[in-house]
Amino acid sequence: MTIHPEDLRTAEVRLHQLHQRLGGVAYGGDYNPEQWPREVWLEDAKLMQQAGVNLVTLAVFSWSRLETSDGVFDFEWLDTVMDLMHQHGIGVDLATPDAVPPAWLVEQYPDIMPERPDGSIFGFGSRQHFDVSHPVYTAKSLALAERMGERYANHPALCMWHVGNEYGPVSYGPWAEKAFRGWLQRKYSSLDELNEAWSTSVWGQIYSDWNQVRVPAQPRTWSNPSRRLDFHRFTSDSMLEHFKAERDILRRHSPDLPIVTNFMRFYKTNDYWAWAAEEDAAALDIYPDPREEDAHIAAAANFDLMRSLRQGQPWMVMEQATGAVSQWSINVSKLPGKMRLGSYQAIAQGADAILFFQWRQAKGGTERYHSAMVNHAGPNTRIFREVSELGQELKSLNGLTGTRSTAKVAIVFDWDCWWSLELGNSPRSDLNYAQEVLRFYRPLFQANVTVDFVNAHSDLSPYGLVILPASYLLTDAAAKKFENYVTKGGRLIVSYLSGIVDENNTIRLGGYPGALRNVLGAWSEEMHPLAQDGEQVKLTTADGGTYSADYWTEHLHAETAHVVASYSSGRLSGSPAVTRNPFGQGTALYLSARVDDRLFQQLLDDELLSAGVEPVLDAPAGVQVRRRSGNGLNFLLVLNHNDAPVQVDVLDGGIDRISGRPVQGPVEVPANGVLVIEEGAGPWH
Template sequence: MTSEPHASTPEIRLKRLHERLGGIAYGGDYNPEQWPREVWQEDVRLMKEAGVNLVTLAVFSWSRLETSDGVYDFGWLDQIMDLLHTNGVGVDLATPDAVPPAWLVARHPDILPVLADGTIFGFGSRQHFDVSHPAYREKSLAMAEKMGERYAKHPALCMWHVNNEYGPVSYGPHADRAFREWLQQKYASLDQLNQAWSTDVWGQVYSDWAQVNAPAQPRTWSNPSRRLDYHRFTSDSMLEHYKAERDILRRHTPDLPIVTNFMRFYKNNDYWAWAAEEDAAALDIYPDPREEDAHVAAALNFDLMRSLRKGQPWLVMEQATAAVSQWSVNVSKLPGKMRLGSYQAIAQGADSILFFQWRQAKGGTERFHSGMVNHAGPNTRVFREVCELGRELKGLGGITGTQSAAKVAMVFDWDCWWALELGNSPRSDLSYTQEVLRLYRPFFEANIPVDFVNTASDLSQYSLVVLPASYLLSDDAAQRFEDYVAGGGRLVASYLSGIVDPDNTIRLGGYPGALRNVLGAWSEEMHPLAGDGEEVKLSTADGGTASASYWTEHLHTETADVLASYASGRLAGSPAVTRNAFGEGTAVYLSARVDSTFLEELLAAERAAAGIVPELDAPLGVQVRRRTGNGRSYLLVLNHNDAPARVDIKAGGTDLLTGNAVQGTVELAGYGVLVIEEPTESISAETAR
């Protein structure tokens, strides 16, 4: 009899991680090399007091681990790993190649990235490397090999953290070479490249591959198709490096999760491609405490992380306990906001709550970035909140591995983002992420869960699909949206959707070219409004009024019905918003940036027609999310208002934070949270719904 072959999947690896930790991962980045040895003992004592079960080590430690070329010193890391294990704290061990050491830069000065304007990004910050540089790749992979060999069997090691916030873009000679190689794999010939880049425009035709280089900043405008391909290349080249390190670590530790940390609204890397190569999506999230509605943009990022791996729980890798030093005014979070933001992440699918960092640095750039232990020490409001949150999370172990369901899908696509913001367009000040956020907000405020998808995703499970400024669409993607609507789906598309193909070439025959058939309407001309405050009036089909600003189009209907028309301005009398019956479904087109009230009412009507209802009826500012799985159901209710709010908890259950039974009308304190484990009979009812 032979045993089954060894097998491990991301889901299995994450399950084992949380079983080992006893539930939700709690802790943060730990940088013991910044502190004397006597502080280490206090650190582990305080970690136990705070309920910390996981810390991230060695993120910025290359210069301390390899003190000169080929000379390694792991002694101090061995000591801290042993100390943490003895005190019951697991380790997320990082490969430290986000910060090449000074000796490596001195030996290979061209390892430093070249910026678009030709200047060199010098030593003294971080991410100061060109990922295409052979020496950087050789030395960083050698470090991963050394760390994998040394720590694979260490009892403290729980997971791996590759690099840190991948992102540097270089336009230097090594990137040039790698870009040409990438292009030669993508295009079979120079003729194909010339055609894809429309190089006959402005006489940019290439006759030899050696003539092709990175699109560094010219005196004036440059080819947008070339720049789009450079975005794709940059993301791919960094991902290739991540995968090389991952494969080394996987060989040594096949059963441990391996991730790198993503960033909020980060443009340089296509996280759809990245997430497919990781065991979990992992996010660094720093909302600006000055913004009263910062939790809405945070929610969008949380839902995106949850969606990148098709609903699999994700990880908060970094957040702040209080002040966030990256903002121009370093405002501290109000009491209760750190706890509320943590539970918001859990409500939207996170299985970890980690911070940057454990102990606030006393020197360096981020010395005013808060920690779990701040400059004043543990006898502080912040540390008391840290300890209280740690105590609460210990009772929520059952929530790990559970997931959320959504019937609304919203497209978020890096190709669209890159292409839309290359400039030389009718509105070069347009922000793709703000367009997505504008269409996301009404769903969030109505407590309608949203999945994010890209233009290649399967749409069959969704009742409503939203395309915010989906500027670049392939023929396959356009056909996918047509098939979805024809099969009975409901589609809402905003202006600047379907304009270009994957080569960034305009689709002819009227905007929005790729979607003209399904929308049953076309625009002959774009009319962005000139001033920030300029506005035009709309009249609606039901006799109401509305307004539009920022963007309008000269729209014509073919088979679509008109929901709103321009009532003032140069387009008076022309359609502004349409709905088209197509096959068994319908498709709405917003050719103008309509006011928020009209937008909310339109989206509410579309979701109601699709049979989509909120988890609970709750006051504005109260967020409700449900996570189910493992035979359990959890309802999380969060009050983002500073004043109390009343919520009707219909099914009832037990609030895991207090142990109290909850049912009927409940008054939730300002910034308050409920984590309700619902009766098991409610699970089948929710599934049926």
């Protein structure tokens, strides 16, 4: 889905007003005062001031406290907290709490609970325990949103609205089934059209009445892949419709305030391209595992995705952890300085809000070991000192909010591709789409090349290089868009398992990759995934270089394309493995195999050079550099992800906003250190 320019401008005005009101970068997190006695609330407000907090998210899980029984409401406690926040100069991001339907509602309407594919029912005691298609759930949650909008729209503490929390529950129950059938009837004009789209003549699955069409619950063996793809689409759409219904209620009461919900990292259930178009900003919950040495690279990809979802508009970190989380098998705490570094990394990649889950660490419940801004030991701790220091530092970044980054490289990331590729019963059912995307993203990140993510609806004209990693499902229109891009001089890199199926998840005939055969100037007659873990074949390039490939190979034929590398061992020995096709004014590179990192880096370097793409700044390994521009200012952000200091040449220099010191030429950046340089400012300018 594309975003109308007027909608973008309106959202930007709302966000600009938010940051003006907050005094710059939004800083704070989820606050759950209902978990604590009232005498703690005043202490919290004073500690928030000490920590530099200017925004808290309230009421995310508070439905049972706001509506204590059917139609009986208690807003007094929330009134008190809202007033307290305002008295201490702290803004409120007020949430509609429908992620946790209360026990009394579930008791009255037990079929609100989602049903699993095997027919079993979710139990009460966690969260997200609802079928979004249930009419009572819809009516009750919208009614509560209406009451909250009426009551708080004009409260002086209210800065923005937060709808729901981490939308995601999937149900296969009767209410979902009824809604799915209605969704299909709106999409397909007749059963004949549905039967054709789903290839129901295979295995005799032809439908003769709409009442026969059900959700794809757990079958005896494999299930129709086109039907399952449509169910993925329906699930995302049905939750989005609920979000939009609440958003519209709140918008009527607060037309000038931003409205968001929180996304999750590489989350498969919801198509965030469609979701982001309906919000004022993308907002992300991000919890990298500190045990992973390169966790910051996967985080970076998620950050760039959030920045890209609304065409480069600044976004929000809605949740992150100060230390340990409670979701891994071993919950390692972040080392000193890592929380600060990760926060600045998000800012470097376009975030204008740094928020945490949560303010005060719970003493009971499921997430009692999830770290917070104030941990179990209280404020006299390393974590609270780091939280407070960061809060004070962020106040020095005036002028940064609203600025943007520019990219000349784009990677295609598409939920239809993701859903269709991972349905199983395919040549490699173990393929992980997000990991394939990361494999292409990682060397670009390490080279300090700024990357946008795009989908089939995006404008490709700003980019010198576009990459399609395992873009399994492509419509005719999308394939034509990529052809036109190359024709006009663009450079395209396409990996195996791209262009294989159409929008109905039906194989394109005539050789793989069907949708892209013309622009690639090559075709495969057969897929040859490698059977054993670690199995490799040898490759030889046209200039005599020797490399290897693993995981995936294809029996490829070059038509108009030049052969860049060939298989030199195994059953495909002598056949092309990598081709480059001149097409119009541009070129298209095809990787029919998962080539080794060394060859991929060489190919990527050649494409970047030919496309005229340069890094933001040459820097040592482990140093990330990004630039944000706007408001008549340019900021160069330098982040050292190494655990040792490094020397970086910042060339033109400027003023480091954090320290206030002028910076020019070679400068030492401490281990896990950060520079936020206002370029062009300093005594030498």
